Amino acid sequence: MSKPRVFVTRKILEAGLRLVLEHCEAIIWPGELPPSRQELIDHVRGVDGLLSLLTDPIDGEVMDAAGSNLKVISNHAVGVDNIDVSAATQRGIPVGNTPDILTDTTADFAFGLLIAAARRIVEGHRCVQTGGWKTWAPDFMLGVDVYGATLGIVGFGRIGKALARRASGFDMRILYHDPSSDHELPAELSAARSVDLETMLQESDFVSIHTPLTKDTYHLFNETTFQKMKPGAILINTARGAIVDPSALYQALKSKQIAAAAIDVTDPEPLPMDSPLLELDNLIITPHIASASLATRAKMATMAAENLIAGVTGKRLPYCVNPEVYQV
Numbered sequence: 584m585s586k587p588r589v590f591v592t593r594k595i596l597e598a599g600l601r602l603v604l605e606h607c608e609a610i611i612w613p614g615e616l617p618p619s620r621q622e623l624i625d626h627v628r629g630v631d632g633l634l635s636l637l638t639d640p641i642d643g644e645v646m647d648a649a650g651s652n653l654k655v656i657s658n659h660a661v662g663v664d665n666i667d668v669s670a671a672t673q674r675g676i677p678v679g680n681t682p683d684i685l686t687d688t689t690a691d692f693a694f695g696l697l698i699a700a701a702r703r704i705v706e707g708h709r710c711v712q713t714g715g716w717k718t719w720a721p722d723f724m725l726g727v728d729v730y731g732a733t734l735g736i737v738g739f740g741r742i743g744k745a746l747a748r749r750a751s752g753f754d755m756r757i758l759y760h761d762p763s764s765d766h767e768l769p770a771e772l773s774a775a776r777s778v779d780l781e782t783m784l785q786e787s788d789f790v791s792i793h794t795p796l797t798k799d800t801y802h803l804f805n806e807t808t809f810q811k812m813k814p815g816a817i818l819i820n821t822a823r824g825a826i827v828d829p830s831a832l833y834q835a836l837k838s839k840q841i842a843a844a845a846i847d848v849t850d851p852e853p854l855p856m857d858s859p860l861l862e863l864d865n866l867i868i869t870p871h872i873a874s875a876s877l878a879t880r881a882k883m884a885t886m887a888a889e890n891l892i893a894g895v896t897g898k899r900l901p902y903c904v905n906p907e908v909y910q911v
Contacts, residue, residue: 587632588631592635593636594613595634596884612626617638627649637664655679657894666678677900684882697819703726733789735783737794757776760778791820802828802831804826827846829860843865847872853870
């Protein structure tokens with residue numbers, strides 16, 4: 584009996600790749616960069632399953648190019664903003680993701696960015712490298728304290744709550760804004776307070792973004808939003824780049840309307856080398872690595888493979904974002 588045919592849009596870690604190759608006849612995109620749209624369309628024709636990355640836009644046209652054999656789209660990510668989930672549901676195709684596993688890894692990284700921006704760690708390292716460190720001085724490279732400060736969290740899902748738990752160890756006051764968040768909080772977060780976005784922006788010393796990218800959150804942080812932030816505030820973004828308007832971010836940082844920012848995601852991604860954001864000393868940019876620990880990425884690869892294999896063998900996906908397809 585022949586194995587189901589699948590297309591994997593980039594090489595994933597061995598733990599997941601081994602599972603895919605064991606159960607499927609797999610075409611694996613060999614390039615370091617993602618396939619172009621035309622290459623993606625050409626390679627999905629006739630496949631039973633597709634394992635995609637967040638860099639791959641999977642819309643109705645791609646699904647139709649795959650044809651009626653396509654039984655599953657497995658995304659190697661928690662977010663599925665690169666996939667037209669509605670189009671997949673209309674076609675009866677389950678979409679899988681990799682939830683929960685990267686929660687703590689991403690929260691660790693977000694808090695690391697927060698401390699790095701507050702205490703100017705990257706800027707200090709650069710100062711040493713370029714010979715700017717001449718002597719100790721009382722007013723040299725002063726940052727801001729983290730302990731006792733107010734942290735505003737936009738999006739209070741798993742990662743937002745995990746960040747709040749870390750912040751509570753620094754005696755931070757926690758505000759959060761999330762219209763969809765449940766009202767029942769675990770005991771260790773009982774002091775966190777739900778507020779409207781404007782209140783959170785006005786009162787927070789640090790603002791960390793943990794909301795999905797949707798039509799409602801696209802450029803949620805724009806010129807108006809930055810004007811409402813507390814002077815001297817610091818912005819952290821480990822969610823999706825397009826939640827922040829890059830032009831507005833540049834102006835807010837350049838004018839010192841906010842003190843600093845640290846972002847792991849950009850719009851576009853990666854940033855072009857002529858982006859004015861790269862000229863700023865009060866901005867830390869990392870290359871979308873918040874979930875990039877060995878253990879987490881290996882587990883993500885395994886979960887993506889498990890979704891793919893379940894889908895092509897007619898089983899229910901263990902991690903499905905549109906379970907309503909099984910009710911049809």
